[in-house]
Structures are given as structure tokens and as C-alpha cells.
Amino acid sequence: MQRTIKTLLGTAALLGLATFAQAQTLNSASEQAERDLKSALTELSETRGTIAAEKIPLIREVSALEDDVRQKSDELNRLRRLRDNSDLGLNRLREQVKAIDAQNEYAAGLLDEFVRSFETRIDYSEVQLYSEAAEEARLAIDDPNLTQAERFSKQIDVIGVALNRLEQLAGGYTFKGKALAPNGDIEDGTYAAFGPTVYFASGESDLAGITFTKLNAAEAAIAIPGEGYSAGIREFISQGEGSIPIDPTLGKALKIEESKDTVAEHIAQGGVVGYVIIGLGLLCMLLAVFKLNEVVGFKTPSTEEVQKVLQQIEAGDKAKALSVASEISGAGGDILRKGIENIDEKRGTLEEILYEKILAVRPKLERFLPFMALTAAAAPLLGLLGTVTGMINTFKLITVFGTGDASNLASGISQALVTTELGLIVAIPSLIIHGLLSRMARQKLGDLEQIAVGFINGVVGARNKDGA
Numbered sequence: 001m002q003r004t005i006k007t008l009l010g011t012a013a014l015l016g017l018a019t020f021a022q023a024q025t026l027n028s029a030s031e032q033a034e035r036d037l038k039s040a041l042t043e044l045s046e047t048r049g050t051i052a053a054e055k056i057p058l059i060r061e062v063s064a065l066e067d068d069v070r071q072k073s074d075e076l077n078r079l080r081r082l083r084d085n086s087d088l089g090l091n092r093l094r095e096q097v098k099a100i101d102a103q104n105e106y107a108a109g110l111l112d113e114f115v116r117s118f119e120t121r122i123d124y125s126e127v128q129l130y131s132e133a134a135e136e137a138r139l140a141i142d143d144p145n146l147t148q149a150e151r152f153s154k155q156i157d158v159i160g161v162a163l164n165r166l167e168q169l170a171g172g173y174t175f176k177g178k179a180l181a182p183n184g185d186i187e188d189g190t191y192a193a194f195g196p197t198v199y200f201a202s203g204e205s206d207l208a209g210i211t212f213t214k215l216n217a218a219e220a221a222i223a224i225p226g227e228g229y230s231a232g233i234r235e236f237i238s239q240g241e242g243s244i245p246i247d248p249t250l251g252k253a254l255k256i257e258e259s260k261d262t263v264a265e266h267i268a269q270g271g272v273v274g275y276v277i278i279g280l281g282l283l284c285m286l287l288a289v290f291k292l293n294e295v296v297g298f299k300t301p302s303t304e305e306v307q308k309v310l311q312q313i314e315a316g317d318k319a320k321a322l323s324v325a326s327e328i329s330g331a332g333g334d335i336l337r338k339g340i341e342n343i344d345e346k347r348g349t350l351e352e353i354l355y356e357k358i359l360a361v362r363p364k365l366e367r368f369l370p371f372m373a374l375t376a377a378a379a380p381l382l383g384l385l386g387t388v389t390g391m392i393n394t395f396k397l398i399t400v401f402g403t404g405d406a407s408n409l410a411s412g413i414s415q416a417l418v419t420t421e422l423g424l425i426v427a428i429p430s431l432i433i434h435g436l437l438s439r440m441a442r443q444k445l446g447d448l449e450q451i452a453v454g455f456i457n458g459v460v461g462a463r464n465k466d467g468a
Helices: 002-121 124-141 148-171 227-239 252-259 263-268 271-296 303-314 318-326 330-341 347-366 369-401 406-416 418-467
Strands: 173-180 186-194 197-202 208-212 220-223
Touching (some): 124 186, 186 227, 208 227, 271 369, 271 418, 303 318, 303 330, 318 330, 369 406, 369 418
Parallel strands (some): 173 220
Antiparallel strands (some): 197 208
8 A cells, every 4th residue: 555655646746747847848949939030020121121222113113015016916916917918819819720621621621622622513525625734733632742832722723724614614615535435436626515404416417416424435425315416516606596405304215225234235244143043934834844744735534534434334334334435535434445454453552553543643743843933033142142142242342442433333233133133023924834734734634533532433423323
């Protein structure tokens, strides 16, 4: 107990000492803080004085700099406005330049098209007059050494030539030139252009007619409208007056007439395949005529003749029946005679014997008919073969020469289709004739079968009477 009290007293003494020491420390710290505060206030007062002394010059300098910045900003804005105005002007100029270039390109395209098509718009006989100017303009189009103005100048020359031609054409005009005669000779003469038609009178012969364009011909070809117009055409060309023919179709009638082919020329366009089809068709027609005569000439006994034979059989006179059957010609008579010879056979056996005779006749009635059916089926296929072959050749030519002339392409395709036409011309009659002849042959076989059945029924009836 005493020990515990001593311990508590010791502890209290220590706490008292600690509290005293702490109080001393707080007083020292407070005094030091006061001294520091006074020093800081003194320093702050001095700093404020320094700042106040330096602030006025700095404010003046900042004001001067701000004024300078405002001036620079104003100058910058002015320069930007000038730049924007100049950019707007340049953009407008660029747009105007583009618009003018587009107009020039459009005009150049129209001029190029006119130059390239000029010679196709005039009569072929007039090409020799204007070919030089048109050729220069065409060459200028693809010449990289010429300026656009120079190309325009040469193209405008062609337009001037075209305008002069129209002025002359209004009242008609004449010019010298060469022409292709119908016999293939090139003759010198005088042309007269009047409206859409150009007339020609030869200076070397009596040739006078209307010009037209002939495929692959170097000069304009001459079509003779009739001997009665020759004198009038010559008077019109030499004197300006005369009776001349007028073509209201603007040359299409001449082209249609020229495009007409004879039968031999039309067949020749089909080539080897066309000749094969025609040969097959002719052979089929010959066989059809032969077969028609054969089927029509195939005689079958009438009902009255069969009844005469059956009457003799019912009378029991086999020899007389054979005599009557011998008077019947053709396969029908043979069937009746064969039936009389085997009259004593059973019904089934007799039927087989007569059916055998009918089967022997069938090949004769039906021969050549399969060939006609084959012709009807093969002719369109041969025509298709010729068409495909012609189209292949046409496309080969397109590969080599291109498609510059659509009329040549159409001509090649039309020639390729000739074989299809020939194939159908052969196939359709062959099919019809085959059907008719087959029907007639089946009718003849049906008549024979009817005769055989009637004969067998008559024989069986006669046997039944004898048995009764």
C-alpha cells in the first residue's frame, strides 16, 4: 500500500514538471511569433512601398503596349480585308475563266462534230469539191502544235464553205467531176446539184442519171432513171432547164432498188451451208413427189371386191375365189390371195399370216418418210449453224476494222441470217409434206388391215354356216 502511494506521488511530481516545462515552451514560442510577425509586417510595408514606386511606370508601359497591340490588330484586320477582297476577285476571275473555257470546249466540240460529219451531210459527188478544206480541218483537230485559235480558224473555213454551198444550192449549181458508170467505168462529166438531188451528164458517152453512194466506190455512182429522162437531164445541166426526175424518197428508193438481190444472189449469200440446205430441200421435194405418186398409186381392194371373193368362198368354190382375187391388183390382191390359199387354217393362224403380209407392205409405204422428217429437223439446225458461222466472221471483222460503218455491220448480220431463212424455207414445207404423206400411208395401212379383218370375219362366218 505504501509502495502504491509512493508511485502515485512520483507520477504526480513528474506530470507537474512536464506541465511547467510545456508552459515555458509556449511562452517562448509566442514571443518568437510576435517578433516574426513584426518583421513580416515591416517587410510587407517595405515591399508595398517598392511596388507603389514601380507600379506607375509599369502601368504606363502596359498602356503603351496595349495601344501598340490595338494598332497592330487594326492593321492586321485591314490587311485581312484586303486579302479577302483580293481572293474574292481572284475566285471570280477563275470562275469566269472556267466558264469561258467551258464555252470554248463546247464550241470546239460542235465544230469538231460539224467538221467530221460535213462530208457525210453532202452528196458523195460533192466531196471532191470540199475534201481539201474538210481534210485540213480534220487534221487540225488532232494537231498538238496548233493553238485553239488556229484550229478554230481552219474549222470556221469549213463553215464558210458550207454556207457558200447552201447559197449556191438554193438556186442550183454545176461543177465538173468524175462518176462511176453502171458498167464500172470512171467517166468525166458535169454535175448539177438541185435541191436534195444531184444529176450527172457524162462528157464521154450518153450516160445521164442521178447520183447515189455505192459501197466501196471511189466516186459517186450513177443510176439511170430511164432512157426518157436522159435528154431532159442533159438539157437541165447545160441550159438550166429541162424535164428531170424527182426522187421524193431522197435517194432511199435507189438504195432499196440497189439492195434487191436475185434469187441466185440471195442463195449465194448463205455460202456453203446455204447450198447444202437448198440441196437437201430439193432432194426432199423430189422424194416427196416420188412418194406422193407411190402412195396415190397404192391400190387397195374396195368393199365390193372383197365381198365378191367372200361370196365365192361361201359357195365353196376356192378356185373361183382365187380367180376373182387375181383380178385385184396391188398388195390388197396379194393379201386376199394369201388368205384364200390358207383358208383352212385356224382363225389365229390366218390372222398371223395376213398380218405378216401387211407388215411386208409397211416398209414400202413408209420408206423415205424418215428422210423427210430428218430434213424438217436438220434444215433449221443447218441454218442456225450458218448464222452462227456468219456472226463469228462478222465479229472477227469488227475486231479488225471496228464499227465505224453501221451499215456494213448490218449487211454482214443480214447475210448471216440468210441461212436461217433458207433453213426455215426448207423445213416448213418438209414438215407439212411429211405429215401429209405419213397420214396417207397410215390410211393405206388401215385400209389393208380393214380388208384383212373383213376377210377373216367372212371366212369364219362361212365356216360357221358350213358347220351348221
